[in-house]
Amino acid sequence: MSSLVKCPHCGLRPREEFTIRGEVATPRPSAGADEATWFDHVYLRDNPRGEHREYWHHSSGCRRWLVLTRNTLTHETSDVVDASTLKTEGAQ
Amino acid sequence: MRDYPLENRSAFSPDVAVGTGAAINLAPVPGGFVIHVLGDAKSDEAALKQVLAKIAPELGADVRKSAPNQWFWVGDAAVYSDRLTELQAGLVNQFALADQTHGRVRMRLSGASSRTVLAKGTMVDLSADLFAIGQSAMTQIGHIGAMITRIEDDSFELIVLRSFAASLWDELHHMAAEFR
Ligand SMILES: [Zn+2]
Numbered sequence: 001m002s003s004l005v006k007c008p009h010c011g012l013r014p015r016e017e018f019t020i021r022g023e024v025a026t027p028r029p030s031a032g033a034d035e036a037t038w039f040d041h042v043y044l045r046d047n048p049r050g051e052h053r054e055y056w057h058h059s060s061g062c063r064r065w066l067v068l069t070r071n072t073l074t075h076e077t078s079d080v081v082d083a084s085t086l087k088t089e090g091a092q
Numbered sequence: 093m094r095d096y097p098l099e100n101r102s103a104f105s106p107d108v109a110v111g112t113g114a115a116i117n118l119a120p121v122p123g124g125f126v127i128h129v130l131g132d133a134k135s136d137e138a139a140l141k142q143v144l145a146k147i148a149p150e151l152g153a154d155v156r157k158s159a160p161n162q163w164f165w166v167g168d169a170a171v172y173s174d175r176l177t178e179l180q181a182g183l184v185n186q187f188a189l190a191d192q193t194h195g196r197v198r199m200r201l202s203g204a205s206s207r208t209v210l211a212k213g214t215m216v217d218l219s220a221d222l223f224a225i226g227q228s229a230m231t232q233i234g235h236i237g238a239m240i241t242r243i244e245d246d247s248f249e250l251i252v253l254r255s256f257a258a259s260l261w262d263e264l265h266h267m268a269a270e271f272r
Contacts, residue, residue, distance in 0.1 A: 004215075009160050010229065014215040017232055060232045062159035082160075 006080055009062040021055035024067055024086075049073055055083065098194045100170070103257050116205045116271040118264050121198035125151075125171040126251060128190040131161040135186050147182035156228035156241050156251075164228075164239065164251060165189075166198070197257040201264060202247035205271040210240065210248060212267045220245065236260050 003015045023045050029037045050073055056066045065083035070076070104120040129140065137155060140163065144153040151171065155163040171179075171193070180189050201209065207218050213233035217223065218240070228241040236259060239251040252260045 010231075012215075012217075013231070017215075060237050061230050062162075063230075064159060 003075060005056065005068065005077060007058050007061060007064075007066065008080055008082055009064060010058065013058070013061055017058060017060040018066075019057040019059040021057060021065075024053040024055055047072075051078070056080075100193050103197045103254050114203055114272065116201070116203040116209060116268040118261070118268065119200050119202075121168075121200055121249065123170060124166065124168040124193075124198065126192045126196045126198065127165040127171070127176070128158075128192050129155065129163045129165050130188045130190065131163075132186050133161060135161050137163070140187060143183060143187070148179055156239060158228070158230045158239060164192070164196075166249075166251070195254050196251050197254050198249055198251050199257070199261065199264075200243065200247060200249050201268075202244070203271070204246055205268070206246050206248055209264065209268045209271065213263070214240065216240065218242070218248075233260060234263055236263070 004012045005015060005018060006012050025041060029041050050071055052070055052072050054068050054070055056068045058064055058066060067081050067083050067086060068077055069079040071078070102120065102122045104122065106122075108120055131140065137157065140155055141153040144151070144155070144165065151165075151167045151169055154166050156166060157163050171191075173191075176189065176191055183189065210218055210233065214229075214231050216229045216231050223229070223242055225242050225244060228239055230237070230239050232238065233240075233250070236252060236256045238256075238260060241249045241251075243249050250260065
């Protein structure tokens with residue numbers, strides 16, 4: 001049918017059930033950061049070759065935001081977690 | 093008390109033709125209620141069922157998980173807005189209720205071919221060992237979002253947004269055509 005993503009809440013589901021938001025951006029700059037830093041944060045994306053973290057929304061399933069670790073070369077997804085875990089991880 | 097109560101009228105006309113004993117059969121589930129239950133981060137299903145059985149033993153505690161800490165509470169009795177207010181008052185702060193009866197339609201697909209028909213539309217594996225009686229999945233049937241619940245070995249209940257009910261109904265008829 002299509003490429004499958006393993007939602008931590010729903011199990012294996014087809015890509016069509018998800019809405020892809022894009023790269024998990026680097027931590028938000030401080031409010032007083034200069035314009036170039038903010039421009040980079042808001043608009044510029046790295047488009048890496050290899051492992052990459054992305055926000056995916058399981059819009060036709062549990063409607064939770066997920067963070068997917070995906071290899072842009074092989075489309076292998078090594079890890080999928082609920083986006084709320086980023087908070088506890090303290091990384092973002 | 094609502095100033096402008098919504099009328100919970102079935103989306104189906106009362107004379108919908110429903111075949112019986114066929115290899116495949118699609119039927120509306122008229123009446124009843126669908127209530128969205130939203131729990132806090134620490135809520136769990138066992139606790140929810142317990143409190144529902146206590147405050148509303150007459151409604152049954154058929155809850156179908158739609159997301160982490162979220163369920164559809166479904167039953168065949170009529171629940172009016174005054175009763176809903178009572179139910180919400182009887183629940184601890186951990187759970188909030190949102191009435192979806194007017195907005196979500198239930199239908200039942202049954203017969204020996206029901207799983208084969210659904211497999212045309214959803215990617216969820218509905219084999220009995222992975223999807224037991226009572227289990228639910230929020231998914232898509234074709235492009236229409238729907239919740240699938242196994243009611244019996246060969247019987248599935250579908251819950252769909254009312255505005256998509258006619259589309260899903262027609263689509264299921266097409267999908268089932270070869271088994272008629
Ligand atoms: Zn999911």
